[in-house]
Amino acid sequence: MTDGEDSPTGGLFSRELEPPPRQSKATRAVVIGAIGLVAIGVWMWVHGSAGGGLRAMSPAQREAFYQEAWAEQRARCLEVDGPRDSEARCRKRAEYLLQFPQCDEACRKELAPSLQGSTP
Known part of the structure; x- marks a missing residue:
């Protein structure tokens, strides 16, 4: 084994080799x-x-949340019978439902009455 004295590059253990700059x-x-x-x-x-x-959200969580929000929107804003939410609340929920990737053209069409409520 050599210590680098007889090789032209200094060898592996040469002091001539500088460590990489920090x-x-x-x-x-x-x-x-x-x-x-x-x-x-x-x-x-x-x-x-x-x-x-x-x-x-994971796709499964997003789907479950979408289904739950849709059921609430239909029951509280789109059905004629039963207790209804305020127009502002229905509009806000409809705008939220529009952000889901599952909300396609049919979804948008069904949400249209909630989105056309009076403006505050």
Whole structure:
């Protein structure tokens, strides 16, 4: 085994080889800060709105929640008989239901009467 004295590159154990340069503390802090800001931004996007909350749910949870909200909308806003919610509450629930991916053209058509209520 050689200690690097007779090889032109200095060998594996040569003192001529310099360790890779270390990042400065400022550079490291900037990189960590940028990663933190991106993580906070993604978290706010996912949890900051109703749509974000829906995206954060699993498909099974989203489907169950959609079915429950639809049943409540039909019972409290669209049926003629029985207790009814205020127009504002029905409109708000209808706007929420529109954010679900399951709400297709037929869903939008059925929600139209709730969305056309008087404006506040």
